[in-house]
Amino acid sequence: xxxxxxxxxxxxxGQLSAELIAExxxxxxxxxxPGRLTDAACLSVDAGRLAFTTDSxxxxxxxxxxxxxxxxxxxxTINDLxxxxxxxxxxxxxxxxxxxxxxxxxxxxxxxxxxxARDAGVEIVTGxxxxxxxxxxxxMIVNTAGVGVVAEGAELGFERVEQGDCILxxxxxxxxxxxxxxxxxxxxxxxDLRSDCAALHELTGSLLxxxxxxxxxxxxxxxxxxxxxxxxxxxAIGRDVEIQEEAIPxxxxxxxxxxxxxLDLLTVANEGKxxxxxxxxxxxxxxxxxxxxRLGAKAAIIGTVGEAASGPLVEMQTxxxxxxxxxxxxxxxxxxxC
Amino acid sequence: xxxxxxxxxxxIRRHLDALKSLGSAPVxxxxxCGTHTMVLARAGxxxxxxxxxxxxxxxxCPVCVTDGxxxxxxxxxxxxxxxxxxxxxxxxxxxxxxxGSLADARxxxxxxRVVYSAGQAVEIALACRDRQVVFLAVGFETTAPxxxxxxxxxxxxxxENFSVLTAHKRILPAMRxxxxxxxxxxxxxxxPGHVSVIVGWGVYRELVDRFARPCVVAGFEPSQxxxxxxxxxxxxxEKQPQAASVYxxxxxxxxxxxxxxxxxxxxxxxxxxxxxxxxxxxxxxxREELAAFDAARRFELPDYPTQDPPDCRCGDVLCGRCDxxxxxxxxxxxxxxxxxxxxxxxxxxxxxxxxQYERFRKR
Numbered sequence: 001x002x003x004x005x006x007x008x009x010x011x012x013x014g015q016l017s018a019e020l021i022a023e024x025x026x027x028x029x030x031x032x033x034p035g036r037l038t039d040a041a042c043l044s045v046d047a048g049r050l051a052f053t054t055d056s057x058x059x060x061x062x063x064x065x066x067x068x069x070x071x072x073x074x075x076x077t078i079n080d081l082x083x084x085x086x087x088x089x090x091x092x093x094x095x096x097x098x099x100x101x102x103x104x105x106x107x108x109x110x111x112x113x114x115x116x117a118r119d120a121g122v123e124i125v126t127g128x129x130x131x132x133x134x135x136x137x138x139x140m141i142v143n144t145a146g147v148g149v150v151a152e153g154a155e156l157g158f159e160r161v162e163q164g165d166c167i168l169x170x171x172x173x174x175x176x177x178x179x180x181x182x183x184x185x186x187x188x189x190x191x192d193l194r195s196d197c198a199a200l201h202e203l204t205g206s207l208l209x210x211x212x213x214x215x216x217x218x219x220x221x222x223x224x225x226x227x228x229x230x231x232x233x234x235x236a237i238g239r240d241v242e243i244q245e246e247a248i249p250x251x252x253x254x255x256x257x258x259x260x261x262x263l264d265l266l267t268v269a270n271e272g273k274x275x276x277x278x279x280x281x282x283x284x285x286x287x288x289x290x291x292x293x294r295l296g297a298k299a300a301i302i303g304t305v306g307e308a309a310s311g312p313l314v315e316m317q318t319x320x321x322x323x324x325x326x327x328x329x330x331x332x333x334x335x336x337x338c
Numbered sequence: 339x340x341x342x343x344x345x346x347x348x349x350i351r352r353h354l355d356a357l358k359s360l361g362s363a364p365v366x367x368x369x370x371c372g373t374h375t376m377v378l379a380r381a382g383x384x385x386x387x388x389x390x391x392x393x394x395x396x397x398x399c400p401v402c403v404t405d406g407x408x409x410x411x412x413x414x415x416x417x418x419x420x421x422x423x424x425x426x427x428x429x430x431x432x433x434x435x436x437x438g439s440l441a442d443a444r445x446x447x448x449x450x451r452v453v454y455s456a457g458q459a460v461e462i463a464l465a466c467r468d469r470q471v472v473f474l475a476v477g478f479e480t481t482a483p484x485x486x487x488x489x490x491x492x493x494x495x496x497x498e499n500f501s502v503l504t505a506h507k508r509i510l511p512a513m514r515x516x517x518x519x520x521x522x523x524x525x526x527x528x529x530p531g532h533v534s535v536i537v538g539w540g541v542y543r544e545l546v547d548r549f550a551r552p553c554v555v556a557g558f559e560p561s562q563x564x565x566x567x568x569x570x571x572x573x574x575x576e577k578q579p580q581a582a583s584v585y586x587x588x589x590x591x592x593x594x595x596x597x598x599x600x601x602x603x604x605x606x607x608x609x610x611x612x613x614x615x616x617x618x619x620x621x622x623x624x625r626e627e628l629a630a631f632d633a634a635r636r637f638e639l640p641d642y643p644t645q646d647p648p649d650c651r652c653g654d655v656l657c658g659r660c661d662x663x664x665x666x667x668x669x670x671x672x673x674x675x676x677x678x679x680x681x682x683x684x685x686x687x688x689x690x691x692x693x694q695y696e697r698f699r700k701r
Contacts, residue, residue, distance in 0.1 A: 259558070262373065262685065264380060313699055320343045320560045322382020324695040330674040 006101040011131030020129065024103060028110040029093065029124050041125035043090050045149060051086035053077060054145035062109065062139045065179045066194030070113030072271060073142040075199045078120055082201035083218040085156045085208055086148030091117060094128040096141040120199040151205065153212035158236040160216040165305040166283035167243065168276045170203060170296040172251035173226055174258055174268035182257060193253050198272030203293050207276060210289055217277040224329055227266040229275050231328040234312040241314040243303030267329040277305065346564035353571035354390040366392045366523055367570055368658050370509055371530030372399035372686025373558050379695035381560035391567060394523065394658035395688030397512050397611060398530060400477040401429045402656065402680045402687045405610040408505045409435040410642040412474055416440065416448035419637065423449040423466065425459035426474040429684040434677060436645060456488035463500035472633045475504040480532040482506040482622055483596045486603035489631055501633040504624060507609060509533050510541055511620035516657060517549040523658040526552040526570045531585050538592025542581035555583035603628065610644055612680060613653025652679035655688050662692035669693055
């Protein structure tokens, strides 16, 4: 029997399952909660509002510059809580493993997930493991769910966004998507680009602590990038949105990589960036707060919320002074061929 | 980036004023490069230059110009031969044909894989010796050398399970075809940067001599495109059309090594372009000595008629006879999500670029 690789029996609920949990998973993830394994984790929380979210993560390759699927799964779910105005309290982490996956890869991914959770001060309190055949998935699928406590005074939502509000972006675009593409099979090109994968709850927490109800809406522009986030915002609030390309923070390496591949940086995924819509008079203060945190050092005010419109559009004034619209991308943009 | 742009813009406005006083504006400039099409739209250059310059997006997107019959042949192969793996560039997979797209064929069980290079298709053939790997070789003089190198490798490795279905195209004969006839809509060509690196800017002299249209090669930054436009307008205002390049990597002679590789691998052949029909010597067929790698000879392929979807005006768009928004299907039945015509599929297609970046609200 190959002890280095995942077998179907590892997900069967028998001895091998118990061994995998005891020898691989718990030593990495379980150290925070020693004791008997029960069917559910019990959490004590103060009275207030809870935020609850879940997300499944599939990424190829499983490891990429600046992170891996484990760190991604932890930070991604923390960020979903963070932009809902919550501070994360506990996470679940469930694995769907492909038969034949190297156990060393699993260890690496779990170690990185545990590290990301520890750095963020959040516990992974429950989980599950299943194994599927070789056709069932590519390497592994990770699902995380998270609960968090919503900050007092936070009132976030599309309905809170008003004409004249300022749109802030915490940093440069496209680092995650492009660093993943840069090491994808058949397309590898060397860059020193690293995924921006990071937990945003400190950033959102300090914004809300200072500005409370003046923060009207937050979102992390992941798949579909800034374009999807703003297009969705405009559609949901029924107002035009105006942004300035010149104001958008740029990572020159990411820009060159996007140009080479024919991709629009606005549509490339980010995993550690924040879009915040803030009341205009508080925007300078919001910018100051974002810039004082290492994850928001390059933050900028990139645009404003405009008038109500029946077919609301996101319009961008380009660096050269032209105008274009910014739309929800169709799906995954494909690198060009010539 | 802004300063050179401002300089080019001032120059453009000056020449446009001169052209307007001569009654020669608006000027219709056709770009024949998908990347130019995309950058024009993304940078908002149409809105920036206003009415004086009309950009026409010509046959510069490889996916858009590929004839529907070629696609039908590829789909036929993927559906009828379970031992075949098709290796294709990504955009090609979504183009709708008479019998669905390659993506539809894949959903129905065909083995269609997206590759980023011809070399990757050879890798698949090396790894899966029990499968016949057919590379769908589309694109201009930019991607054709990659196909040529892949074929060399296949030859060296003695690969018997690799072949190419070629639809490679040469841009110059298509540009020539657009200037022949009574209904010429093109005042000048903004010549492609990538293709011209290979073929050199000297080849466009023929068009200048014969048709007196400026042919100017430009790079891909918005400022480089504006530099190209300024040069075109200068030539028109001074009535001195020339072949020229404002893109430093392009020489007059081009890349001789790449040209030699192309010559060793391909022979010019008549080819059918979507919307433009058959153009003499505008395609690249495999040389006789490489016939063994020609999928069209290795497999039995029925002839399909060239047929564009009804009401689709991709052909007129590619010839500069209509703007994407003038097509009755544009943004109604034909969107990037559910494309009818090929120009809506590729992100470099004229219709996709117009849809994605220029669909302003009518004011």
